[in-house]
Amino acid sequence: MTPDFDVLFSHNRFKGEAFLDELRGNKPLFILTIATTETGKIAGISAAGKYPEFTDYTPPADAELLQLGKCKCINGVPVTPDGIPTPALIAMSALRLADIPVLVCSGGSKVKPQLPFLDLGGNPGRDIRTGSAVDNVKEVFDRAVIAGENLAKVTDYLVIGESIPGGTTTALGVLSALGVKARGKVSSSMPENPHDLKDAAVSAGLAAAGESFGSLRADPVRAVTCVGDPMMPAFAGLVVGAAGQIPVLMAGGTQMTAVLAVVNALNPDVLCNVAIGTTRWVVNDSSSDIRGIVEQIADVPVLAADLDFSSSKFEGLKAYERGIVKEGVGAGGASIAAIGSTEGAINKEMLLTEIERNYALLMGLK
Amino acid sequence: MTPDFDVLFSHNRFKGEAFLDELRGNKPLFILTIATTETGKIAGISAAGKYPEFTDYTPPADAELLQLGKCKCINGVPVTPDGIPTPALIAMSALRLADIPVLVCSGGSKVKPQLPFLDLGGNPGRDIRTGSAVDNVKEVFDRAVIAGENLAKVTDYLVIGESIPGGTTTALGVLSALGVKARGKVSSSMPENPHDLKDAAVSAGLAAAGESFGSLRADPVRAVTCVGDPMMPAFAGLVVGAAGQIPVLMAGGTQMTAVLAVVNALNPDVLCNVAIGTTRWVVNDSSSDIRGIVEQIADVPVLAADLDFSSSKFEGLKAYERGIVKEGVGAGGASIAAIGSTEGAINKEMLLTEIERNYALLMGLK
Numbered sequence: 001m002t003p004d005f006d007v008l009f010s011h012n013r014f015k016g017e018a019f020l021d022e023l024r025g026n027k028p029l030f031i032l033t034i035a036t037t038e039t040g041k042i043a044g045i046s047a048a049g050k051y052p053e054f055t056d057y058t059p060p061a062d063a064e065l066l067q068l069g070k071c072k073c074i075n076g077v078p079v080t081p082d083g084i085p086t087p088a089l090i091a092m093s094a095l096r097l098a099d100i101p102v103l104v105c106s107g108g109s110k111v112k113p114q115l116p117f118l119d120l121g122g123n124p125g126r127d128i129r130t131g132s133a134v135d136n137v138k139e140v141f142d143r144a145v146i147a148g149e150n151l152a153k154v155t156d157y158l159v160i161g162e163s164i165p166g167g168t169t170t171a172l173g174v175l176s177a178l179g180v181k182a183r184g185k186v187s188s189s190m191p192e193n194p195h196d197l198k199d200a201a202v203s204a205g206l207a208a209a210g211e212s213f214g215s216l217r218a219d220p221v222r223a224v225t226c227v228g229d230p231m232m233p234a235f236a237g238l239v240v241g242a243a244g245q246i247p248v249l250m251a252g253g254t255q256m257t258a259v260l261a262v263v264n265a266l267n268p269d270v271l272c273n274v275a276i277g278t279t280r281w282v283v284n285d286s287s288s289d290i291r292g293i294v295e296q297i298a299d300v301p302v303l304a305a306d307l308d309f310s311s312s313k314f315e316g317l318k319a320y321e322r323g324i325v326k327e328g329v330g331a332g333g334a335s336i337a338a339i340g341s342t343e344g345a346i347n348k349e350m351l352l353t354e355i356e357r358n359y360a361l362l363m364g365l366k
Numbered sequence: 367m368t369p370d371f372d373v374l375f376s377h378n379r380f381k382g383e384a385f386l387d388e389l390r391g392n393k394p395l396f397i398l399t400i401a402t403t404e405t406g407k408i409a410g411i412s413a414a415g416k417y418p419e420f421t422d423y424t425p426p427a428d429a430e431l432l433q434l435g436k437c438k439c440i441n442g443v444p445v446t447p448d449g450i451p452t453p454a455l456i457a458m459s460a461l462r463l464a465d466i467p468v469l470v471c472s473g474g475s476k477v478k479p480q481l482p483f484l485d486l487g488g489n490p491g492r493d494i495r496t497g498s499a500v501d502n503v504k505e506v507f508d509r510a511v512i513a514g515e516n517l518a519k520v521t522d523y524l525v526i527g528e529s530i531p532g533g534t535t536t537a538l539g540v541l542s543a544l545g546v547k548a549r550g551k552v553s554s555s556m557p558e559n560p561h562d563l564k565d566a567a568v569s570a571g572l573a574a575a576g577e578s579f580g581s582l583r584a585d586p587v588r589a590v591t592c593v594g595d596p597m598m599p600a601f602a603g604l605v606v607g608a609a610g611q612i613p614v615l616m617a618g619g620t621q622m623t624a625v626l627a628v629v630n631a632l633n634p635d636v637l638c639n640v641a642i643g644t645t646r647w648v649v650n651d652s653s654s655d656i657r658g659i660v661e662q663i664a665d666v667p668v669l670a671a672d673l674d675f676s677s678s679k680f681e682g683l684k685a686y687e688r689g690i691v692k693e694g695v696g697a698g699g700a701s702i703a704a705i706g707s708t709e710g711a712i713n714k715e716m717l718l719t720e721i722e723r724n725y726a727l728l729m730g731l732k
Contacts, residue, residue: 029520067512101516105482112487116471116513119485121478146433147482153467154395155520 010283016301023340026156034059035107035230037125040166055165060113062163072114090331098338108230131208141233148241161251161330171258173227179214187288220265243270251333277333281326305335376649382667389706392522400425401473401596403491406532421531426479428454428529438480456697464704474596497574507599514607527617527696537624539593545580553654586631609636617699643699647692671701
């Protein structure tokens with residue numbers, strides 16, 4: 001029992017508590033898996049950048065903020081059209097508080113991050129409406145498995161996050177191809193979730209590929225190839241490679257369910273060592289339904305960091321309470337890891353204080 | 367005291383024993399740092415490939431053999447002109463016996479290895495006779511420092527090896543630029559050490575750069591830029607990043623002295639946590655003098671795996687006793703790590719048996 005940790009058990013409480021117990025006092029490695037796609041540039045789909053072309057810079061900029069404490073490929077930090085800062089700010093604050101190391105892994109990024117990154121031989125993704133979105137899915141997956149197997153030998157557990165604009169649309173694509181009912185259930189970084197736009201893109205992509213709902217149930221590699229994104233094979237391979245040996249916390253919102261579905265289709269045995277770690281804003285979101293997707297796939301727990309910015313002194317952070325951004329760059333999972341690794345010594349108040357401190361520093365506020 | 371381990375203390379026995387003691391029972395990560403150069407293609411300089419153009423494939427092929435147990439970018443395995451197999455065979459056997467994980471890191475490789483590798487933003491090296499051999503030295507170094515700092519938080523100690531054809535020539539270049547007397551002292555993978563060819567290339571490179579012996583004593587970044595290779599900033603940065611926190615075994619022959627000189631010039635404080643780990647064939651080599659170089663630079667121990675192939679049933683392995691190949695791909699350091707991590711449970715007889723087994727498998731012998 002861990003009653004005093006600031007972690008919510010959103011789904012499968014019993015397994016969730018057992019999973020969190022395994023993290024207690026142990027040292028993780030945080031891997032950020034980045035990629036870019038043309039899907040992220042479809043008008044209205046993503047809040048990851050003010051302008052569509054900017055989405056090519058969001059993942060490398062997030063990676064730089066997370067690992068270096070500042071961005072190098074852009075000035076400032078990634079923000080939504082309303083000026084709300086990237087959730088990398090939350091993840092970075094949590095990881096630094098708990099002294100958790102970071103490794104950046106590229107599934108295929110048009111703009112390279114200006115830091116050391118694990119190259120898996122992938123390419124940036126195309127628009128899923130082409131029905132041919134991702135190259136080398138099997139090869140990238142296989143390489144990620146090797147990386148996961150090797151990294152599992154040096155760390156107690158892995159926390160894996162993502163940064164990829166348009167990621168919930170490609171998640172809906174892969175879930176649909178695999179026969180998981182996710183229409184109206186995937187999350188959004190915007191307060192008004194553009195479900196219709198996402199559905200339209202997925203329908204167009206499946207049609208262009210000559211596929212339909214559930215037609216690729218037995219072929220997850222082709223599902224990602226047709227209507228997925230390059231983050232997925234990298235992330236899924238890391239999970240498959242590592243979770244045979246150590247616990248793996250999949251850090252993200254509804255995008256994680258697409259990765260979960262891929263892992264479940266390729267290697268379900270490892271899922272006994274896997275949990276999803278997200279934020280309170282995702283599990284409490286009325287415009288999406290992470291539990292409703294997960295329970296169609298596999299019996300893994302969903303944990304949520306009990307982050308609460310309602311008392312923040314900064315409007316840019318309070319906005320998270322209105323459903324803006326919600327999650328990303330492993331913000332929820334990084335917070336859970338910081339809490340778990342320090343046996344609860346890090347709590348939500350400390351996290352908010354550190355996030356506010358970094359927010360003020362990065363935004364030039366006082 | 368560790369009297370029953372198959373490790374020789376070639377230089378600075380007292381510190382060497384203390385260092386080995388720190389490895390006992392602990393779990394390392396092995397990093398292979400690869401790069402390619404045009405220097406490696408100068409006729410007569412390197413035994414790393416039968417034909418000069420083949421040297422572009424040696425480092426990625428070594429990386430694949432080490433991590434995957436077989437090469438992907440070439441058929442078979444890298445061999446000398448006489449058909450003697452790459453020392454990656456030794457390193458791979460040692461690491462697999464001791465279940466030591468591997469991470470490949472590229473300082474700049476013309477041919478990419480077909481596996482996950484850490485990209486540090488470097489480019490392949492030019493011929494040092496141009497006097498302008500390596501791009502982005504400071505940037506690659508800085509990125510490697512970040513990788514070293516982060517990886518040091520998950521592993522007990524690091525073992526870092528290299529694969530770069532022509533590496534002793536670029537080592538002589540950087541040592542000379544830094545004012546270390548290394549003429550006639552660097553090793554060779556060939557039985558007849560072509561000291562004159564190496565000297566001529568280095569002299570031409572220094573002259574082309576407008577530099578001379580010792581003129582870059584205070585500027586190691588420029589020394590590598592002018593007459594070094596892209597493995598060096600990657601390797602040196604990893605050492606500087608990690609050795610502030612954990613022991614680092616620099617796994618290699620006389621090339622390690624050039625990296626040591628760079629680290630010593632940039633951040634000598636970390637050297638209290640550093641040792642060189644090589645093979646008996648290097649420390650007993652009459653055509654080179656690793657101790658004579660090290661003692662000009664810093665007071666670090668030199669350990670040597672007491673490998674002995676004289677009783678091998680294979681001529682291709684017996685050849686190592688005649689001074690062919692000697693070291694590379696961290697063969698000596700990987701063997702020391704396997705011995706140390708298992709508290710001597712792995713010894714030189716077990717290593718030879720495993721090396722012979724893998725040799726037979728890879729060469730299709732019985």
